[in-house]
Amino acid sequence: MSGNEVYVHPSASLHPGAKLDAGVWIGPGCVIGPHVTVDRNTRLESHVVIGGWTEIGSDCRFSPFAAVGGEPQDIGYKGEETRVKIGERNVFREFVTVHRATIKQDRLTRIGDDNYFMAYSHVAHDCGVGNRTIFLHGATLGGHVTVGDFATVGALSAVHQFCRLGRFSFIGGGSIITQDVLPFARVVGRRPPLVLGLNVIGLRRNGFTNARIAALKDMFKIFFFSNLNTQQALERLGADFPNGEDREEIIRFVQSSKRGLVKKSTESWDHE
Numbered sequence: 248m249s250g251n252e253v254y255v256h257p258s259a260s261l262h263p264g265a266k267l268d269a270g271v272w273i274g275p276g277c278v279i280g281p282h283v284t285v286d287r288n289t290r291l292e293s294h295v296v297i298g299g300w301t302e303i304g305s306d307c308r309f310s311p312f313a314a315v316g317g318e319p320q321d322i323g324y325k326g327e328e329t330r331v332k333i334g335e336r337n338v339f340r341e342f343v344t345v346h347r348a349t350i351k352q353d354r355l356t357r358i359g360d361d362n363y364f365m366a367y368s369h370v371a372h373d374c375g376v377g378n379r380t381i382f383l384h385g386a387t388l389g390g391h392v393t394v395g396d397f398a399t400v401g402a403l404s405a406v407h408q409f410c411r412l413g414r415f416s417f418i419g420g421g422s423i424i425t426q427d428v429l430p431f432a433r434v435v436g437r438r439p440p441l442v443l444g445l446n447v448i449g450l451r452r453n454g455f456t457n458a459r460i461a462a463l464k465d466m467f468k469i470f471f472f473s474n475l476n477t478q479q480a481l482e483r484l485g486a487d488f489p490n491g492e493d494r495e496e497i498i499r500f501v502q503s504s505k506r507g508l509v510k511k512s513t514e515s516w517d518h519e
């Protein structure tokens with residue numbers, strides 16, 4: 248098979264209306280629906296089901312029994328035309344599920360580029376996932392969740408509907424997230440989840456300088472550990488850090504929060 252050929256295993260079920268670009272590989276037992284578009288060099292290993300109105304970018308990989316584009320688990324859904332759009336170079340491991348949207352938002356479940364979804368993770372209807380995120384085994388998003396770039400969602404964690412996970416945030420394994428998680432934060436827990444501090448390891452791995460990390464630590468101290476209320480903390484951030492895109496990102500995120508923010512830990516803060 249050359250790089251420009253499409254391969255479809257004889258046991259796969261490919262609807263004539265599906266559109267496959269050059270180099271797409273469809274393994275045994277896969278099922279591809281009539282409104283599916285698969286871009287160049289994407290590979291479906293075996294028994295993968297792609298349905299609904301679904302667009303898949305180039306160079307993605309789907310492990311056995313992944314299911315994408317299924318109906319949203321929303322009792323108000325009545326079969327409307329809603330979509331899933333997936334970017335490039337994403338990995339979907341065994342039994343990952345991604346559901347198409349409802350009509351309650353913008354009719355789109357969206358996943359960006361270079362994300363890694365480990366086995367049994369789930370992206371519900373109307374979610375928006377950025378780029379370079381990692382979902383560990385069994386990580387679950389409720390509907391209408393937004394996940395920023397470079398975020399990590401730990402194994403067996405669940406994120407409540409309409410919550411937001413900020414960029415570079417880290418959710419520890421087994422957590423239950425019911426409010427927004429600030430960018431750069433490290434959060435863990437269930438009743439309730441708590442901010443343990445800055446996601447230092449993740450920031451270092453992504454090229455943040457020591458000076459930038461130190462400044463973020465100081466911002467977190469003001470916001471979480473200064474006994475100021477939210478408005479006072481935002482004013483203090485503006486006064487103490489007059490410039491900087493990280494400060495602006497934190498302020499915008501806080502001001503746009505509708506569910507409130509995951510709070511600080513009552514224990515001593517682990518700076519690492």
